[in-house]
Amino acid sequence: MRTIATGRGNGMTTGATALEAPERAVLDFREAMASFPSGVTLVTTTDAQGRRWGFTATSFCSLSATPPLVLVCLAKDARCHPAFLAAESWAIHVLPEDRTDLAMVFASRDADKFAAADFTVGRRGDPVLADASVVLECAQAARYDGGDHTILVGRVEDIDLRESEPAVYFKRGFHRITHSGGN
Numbered sequence: 751m752r753t754i755a756t757g758r759g760n761g762m763t764t765g766a767t768a769l770e771a772p773e774r775a776v777l778d779f780r781e782a783m784a785s786f787p788s789g790v791t792l793v794t795t796t797d798a799q800g801r802r803w804g805f806t807a808t809s810f811c812s813l814s815a816t817p818p819l820v821l822v823c824l825a826k827d828a829r830c831h832p833a834f835l836a837a838e839s840w841a842i843h844v845l846p847e848d849r850t851d852l853a854m855v856f857a858s859r860d861a862d863k864f865a866a867a868d869f870t871v872g873r874r875g876d877p878v879l880a881d882a883s884v885v886l887e888c889a890q891a892a893r894y895d896g897g898d899h900t901i902l903v904g905r906v907e908d909i910d911l912r913e914s915e916p917a918v919y920f921k922r923g924f925h926r927i928t929h930s931g932g933n
C-alpha cells in the first residue's frame with residue numbers, strides 16, 4: 751500500500767511519501783478516483799434557444815431523500831457548462847450496459863451527441879433518453895463552486911425506473927454486473 755500526500759494542510763499527509771512534483775499528485779488523485787466503481791450517467795438539458803446540451807458524468811450521487819436531491823459535478827471548462835449553469839432543469843440518465851457507446855459520444859466535444867440515440871422530450875422540456883436504465887428529471891435546486899467543477903444540485907421531480915442492468919465504470923473501463931448466484 752502506498753500513501754499519497756495531496757497538498758498542504760489537508761490532514762491527509764500523515765505517513766505520506768514525498769511527492770516528486772505536483773503533477774504526480776494529480777496523477778495519483780486520478781488513479782485513486784479511477785479505483786472507485788460507479789455507474790455512468792448522461793446529463794441533458796435544453797437552453798432558452800431550444801438547443802440541447804449533454805455530457806457524460808460519473809460524479810452523480812444521491813444527496814438527500816427528504817427532499818429528494820441529487821448532485822452531479824460539471825467541469826467549468828466544458829462547452830455545456832454555461833447552459834447547465836443557467837438551466838432551470840435537467841435530466842439524469844443511468845446508462846444501461848449495452849449503451850456505453852453513448853458515454854463516449856457524450857464525452858466528445860465534437861460529436862453530434864443527440865443523433866446517437868432516440869431522445870424524447872421530458873416533462874420539463876429536457877431531452878430524455880429512451881434506452882436509459884433510470885431517468886431522473888430534476889429541477890435546479892442549487893449550484894456550488896467545487897474547484898475546477900461546479901456542483902449542480904437537482905431536486906428530483908420525476909423518476910422512471912426501467913428493467914435494464916446499468917453499466918459499471920471502473921479503472922477507465924466499462925463493466926457488466928455479474929450476479930453471484932446466491933439469494
Ligand SMILES: Cc1cc2nc3c(=O)[nH]c(=O)nc-3n(C[C@H](O)[C@H](O)[C@H](O)COP(=O)(O)O)c2cc1C
Pocket residue numbers: 790804805806807808809810823824825827828829830831853854856857858859860899919
Ligand atoms: C466515463 C466518463 C465519466 C465522466 N464524468 C464526468 C463528470 O462527472 N463530470 C464532468 O464534468 N465531466 C465528466 N466526463 C467528461 C465529459 O463528459 C466531457 O468532457 C464532455 O465532453 C463535456 O461536455 P462538452 O462536450 O460540452 O465540453 C466524463 C467522461 C467519461 C468518459
